[in-house]
Amino acid sequence: MSAETLRQALKEIGIRCEVEPHGAVALLRAPPGPEGLDTPERRMDAVKAAREHGFTTIAVEILG
């Protein structure tokens, strides 16, 4: 499980954000909000990437 390698993987598919591990949850953080998560397909790409990097769950923190 690696937050840094997940961050890089997400960046490669156009999702720019920080990744904070919270147990098995990958928590995405980027004010005002991560870009590239606006369709179900893109979100499933993120879910798949999280799994490939050892996280069971992925969520985006709402800042502000």
Added chain:
Amino acid sequence: MIGHADLDEPGGAGSTGAAAREAQLADWLRARGAVAIGFSGGVDSTYLACMAVRVLGADATLAIIGRSASYPASQWATAREVASRFGVPVLELDTDELSDPRYAANPSNRCYFCKSELWGKLVPVARARGIETVIDGTNADDLGDWRPGARAAAEHGVLSPLALLGFTKADIRDRSRAHGFPTWSQPSSPCLSSRIPYGTAVTVERLRQIERAEQAVRSLGIEGDLRVRHHGELARVELAPELLDAWLAPERARLLARAIREAAGFARVAIDLRGFRSGALNVLAGVVDDTVPATRG
């Protein structure tokens, strides 16, 4: 009381089997004579309680509510309202699973200790009233899930006629709709402790936080299945997947987060990217694997 001829005809495509199972249920209930039902006001136990009254009559039916800190107040209100509307006799018992340290420690078999407390109080009450058959609303879909509470039910001799007769959740919703039971479209409503990851202690304070947070989400007009999962200072919200496009938009997401922070005191709020799924904390804990294609919602 009703006989087979009085039961509603199938309400739509795919419901013929459900109607046939309902006829079997009526026979099964008649063979018992009288039943006590573990009643929560959820889809399954409401259907079972209302059918028992229709088949056996109110004098031979007793719905028993186990009230505790993990039982949402909104669910309790629904249970009382629907029982009153359909003439279901109700008895309320206080249960206190949180006083059992084995439950409060929140192991993956937590439900076993909760149900042991529930049935340990409910079954003797039923028997003292001359009711030998105690039943619950477990359905056939539930049999494939991780349900350690089922072992406690079996140890206390509790029967599950809906599962026994092959009723799926869809069957129960179909027949509930045919009869006009308002719970037919109600979201599933497991106890509040199911929002706390295994290994994190269940406390009254955490349960109230979850309840207030989910009420705050619903107050924004969000209906259907949702969960607020408790991760310490972080609330992770699972919404129905079809709502994510709208609620991940920055302005609405901030509205949602603010509502949860103010209502429930979480410092941080996150929205799950996959959306609501039943048993999500079992996946988090590695108790089940949801990479296998799901067969139900």
